[in-house]
Amino acid sequence: MSKYQLFRIVVGAVIHDDEGRFLVAQRHAKDDNQPGVWAIPAGHVETEEGSIDVLEENLRREVMEEIGVEINIESLLDTHSWVDPEYKKITVIFLCTIRSGEPKALSETADVAWLTVEEVAKLKTAPHILRLIEKADKTLKNK
Numbered sequence: 001m002s003k004y005q006l007f008r009i010v011v012g013a014v015i016h017d018d019e020g021r022f023l024v025a026q027r028h029a030k031d032d033n034q035p036g037v038w039a040i041p042a043g044h045v046e047t048e049e050g051s052i053d054v055l056e057e058n059l060r061r062e063v064m065e066e067i068g069v070e071i072n073i074e075s076l077l078d079t080h081s082w083v084d085p086e087y088k089k090i091t092v093i094f095l096c097t098i099r100s101g102e103p104k105a106l107s108e109t110a111d112v113a114w115l116t117v118e119e120v121a122k123l124k125t126a127p128h129i130l131r132l133i134e135k136a137d138k139t140l141k142n143k
Helices: 054-067 117-121 129-141
Strands: 008-015 022-027 042-044 070-083 088-100 109-115
Touching: 008 022, 008 054, 008 070, 008 129, 022 054, 022 117, 022 129, 042 054, 042 088, 054 070, 054 088, 054 109, 070 129, 088 129, 109 117, 117 129
Parallel strands: 008 088
Antiparallel strands: 008 042, 022 109, 070 088
């Protein structure tokens, strides 16, 4: 076995507004990956992107595909890894705002909602989502 692990890279957006709310999207009930749970816009980095900012370009594309908005990427919020027998990934999360468009459920989502941290805490969420939103909330309050 090689000493080098191969990881897939995933990018995600914690999108916030000026009212202290965060945008979450519910996956379709028939989704293969965690059906019906609430999550943030995210996706695997695809290599055909030609930009020097490959993470940011992939994130903008994923957000547009999932909820139909253009985003401003403000800062890096978090990184974490996920390793199990079937999956090895590194996730890079950015703190974002909406530049243009109105969020809506598209092909990969059943619903979208602007919620406070307390409201997100009451939902069934994908792993790390509540932690990421709490971290974003704390970051924004410390600005």
